[in-house]
Amino acid sequence: xxxxxxxxxxxxxxxxxxxxxxxxxxxxxxxxxxxxxxxxxxxxxxxxxxxxxxxxxxxxxxxxxxxxxxxxxxxxxxxxxxxxxxxxxxxxxxxxxxxxxxxxxxxxxxxxxxxxxxxxxxxxxxxxxxxxxxxxxxxxxxxxxxxxxxxxxxxxxxxxxxxxxxxxxxxxxxxxxxxxxxxxxxxxxxxxxxxxxxxxxxxxxxxxxxxxxxxxxxxxxxxxxxxxxxxxx
Amino acid sequence: xxxxxxxxxxxxxxxxxxxxxxxxxxxxxxxxxxxxxxxxxxxxxxxxxxxxxxxxxxxxxxxxxxxxxxxxxxxxxxxxxxxxxxxxxxxxxxxxxxxxxxxxxxxxxxxxxxxxxxxxxxxxxxxxxxxxxxxxxxxxxxxxxxxxxxxxxxxxxxxxxxxxxxxxxxxxxxxxxxxxxxxxxxxxxxxxxxxxxxxxxxxxxxxxxxxxxxxxxxxxxxxxxxxxxxxxxxxxxxxxxxxxxxxxxxxxxxxxxxxx
Numbered sequence: 001x002x003x004x005x006x007x008x009x010x011x012x013x014x015x016x017x018x019x020x021x022x023x024x025x026x027x028x029x030x031x032x033x034x035x036x037x038x039x040x041x042x043x044x045x046x047x048x049x050x051x052x053x054x055x056x057x058x059x060x061x062x063x064x065x066x067x068x069x070x071x072x073x074x075x076x077x078x079x080x081x082x083x084x085x086x087x088x089x090x091x092x093x094x095x096x097x098x099x100x101x102x103x104x105x106x107x108x109x110x111x112x113x114x115x116x117x118x119x120x121x122x123x124x125x126x127x128x129x130x131x132x133x134x135x136x137x138x139x140x141x142x143x144x145x146x147x148x149x150x151x152x153x154x155x156x157x158x159x160x161x162x163x164x165x166x167x168x169x170x171x172x173x174x175x176x177x178x179x180x181x182x183x184x185x186x187x188x189x190x191x192x193x194x195x196x197x198x199x200x201x202x203x204x205x206x207x208x209x210x211x212x213x214x215x216x217x218x219x220x221x222x223x224x225x226x227x228x229x230x231x232x233x
Numbered sequence: 234x235x236x237x238x239x240x241x242x243x244x245x246x247x248x249x250x251x252x253x254x255x256x257x258x259x260x261x262x263x264x265x266x267x268x269x270x271x272x273x274x275x276x277x278x279x280x281x282x283x284x285x286x287x288x289x290x291x292x293x294x295x296x297x298x299x300x301x302x303x304x305x306x307x308x309x310x311x312x313x314x315x316x317x318x319x320x321x322x323x324x325x326x327x328x329x330x331x332x333x334x335x336x337x338x339x340x341x342x343x344x345x346x347x348x349x350x351x352x353x354x355x356x357x358x359x360x361x362x363x364x365x366x367x368x369x370x371x372x373x374x375x376x377x378x379x380x381x382x383x384x385x386x387x388x389x390x391x392x393x394x395x396x397x398x399x400x401x402x403x404x405x406x407x408x409x410x411x412x413x414x415x416x417x418x419x420x421x422x423x424x425x426x427x428x429x430x431x432x433x434x435x436x437x438x439x440x441x442x443x444x445x446x447x448x449x450x451x452x453x454x455x456x457x458x459x460x461x462x463x464x465x466x467x468x469x470x471x472x473x474x475x476x477x478x479x480x481x482x483x484x485x486x487x488x489x490x491x492x493x
Contacts, residue, residue: 001248001249001250001251002248002249002250002251002254003246003247003248003249004246004247004248004249004254005245005246006245006246006247017265017268021272021276033379034379036377036378036379037376037378037379037380039380067377067378068289068481068485068486068487069289069486071377071487071488072289072293072297072486072488073293075296075297075300075488076293076296076297079296158304159304159307159492159493160314160373160375160493161312161313161314161315161456161457161492161493162304162307162308162312162457162492162493163307164312164313164314164315167315168315173373173375173381174381177379207258207262210261210262210265211257211258211261211262212261213247213257215254216246
């Protein structure tokens with residue numbers, strides 16, 4: 001006998017794994033759209049430190065001259081992104097899962113301790129309450145707020161006349177486009193950190209996103225203790 | 234609802250035989266791989282749908298048409314593109330594209346040909362147009378490429394033109410079509426958007442006659458659509474209950490509506 005710890009409900013696993021390819025298609029098609037007016041950069045005055053994006057990047061991903069294709073896919077897959085996101089939020093509310101996901105008041109302080117711990121600067125991490133540590137609570141809540149931001153800024157760019165109030169709320173047409181872009185860069189950064197953390201956390205943690213449970217290895221139960229060593233050794 | 238108020242305790246644990254755990258794990262991973270494969274198959278099915286001459290494929294087109302019917306519901310004569318003070322208008326305005334403007338063009342003998350029926354074409358000169366009430370607009374012109382610019386235009390409201398020339402039957406048709414004199418560039422526009430109060434048959438930019446590269450003598454300015462619909466140098470105007478041809482939708486795969 002072994003003990004399993006139920007971690008991710010089936011619905012959340014579905015939402016998570018649907019979101020992965022759908023967000024991928026949204027970012028890809030968004031890139032095809034962005035290319036047609038790729039004006040953003042990081043720099044000061046006429047000095048550019050980082051151009052979004054270098055030509056080699058576009059060429060490697062076969063981005064140029066595919067604006068219409070990008071728009072078509074963006075406006076099809078937006079529905080999946082939107083509906084899956086809504087379903088996730090509603091599920092977390094009505095299942096009570098939100099209690100594991102929303103940060104506490106102390107989470108903001110604890111998140112720094114988690115960060116320092118994960119960067120090997122601090123020896124101990126604050127105790128985890130529920131399923132997620134403070135940094136995870138903040139990250140998983142922030143990503144939902146970012147999703148809402150993407151939908152609102154996206155709608156503002158998509159229908160700036162019919163939804164003129166929303167466009168104004170986003171700081172105007174140009175600002176809405178910047179917000180939409182910055183949030184997308186945010187997803188990519190989130191993804192990178194997420195992947196690194198999942199690798200560091202190990203297989204048991206990862207497979208829980210597929211099976212729903214983690215296996216507790218340390219706790220041997222009485223029935224499990226009479227393991228015999230292999231006979232011919 | 235009850236779950237809203239109950240506090241989930243610590244994570245639920247369960248003691249299971251290892252064989253059961255293995256079975257559950259194999260089942261979950263099998264389902265995961267199955268649905269991953271289904272997604273990939275679905276994706277390649279979608280990518281493999283026939284799409285001739287730059288048109289988007291049928292399933293994609295079906296969704297875009299659905300989007301159109303949803304957001305078309307928002308379209309209203311009362312919902313206007315934001316207007317700006319004159320001081321914010323760009324001068325000179327950005328020139329983008331010369332499709333339909335590259336052929337030899339006899340400006341002196343130009344007249345817009347309004348095709349009412351087969352063999353029944355009405356010619357309207359620039360002077361005729363200028364006799365109609367002049368209206369101005371300063372709005373944020375939005376290009377489908379993603380840039381936008383506040384620009385200042387003047388002309389006659391399209392709805393006013395239709396009214397003045399008694400084109401009531403034509404106004405009742407579902408689509409308007411416009412083409413350049415060389416027919417290299419043509420757009421199709423739903424009549425509700427064409428009759429929107431901010432849609433103008435435009436002959437002035439920044440208070441002066443349109444430059445040739447901005448569509449002299451007459452162009453369309455339609456703020457409820459991307460700039461691709463604001464056809465320069467109108468040669469022909471026609472009406473239909475079926476979608477009128479549209480260069481960017483028919484040849485290049487853009488959305489027909491392209492509404493904002």
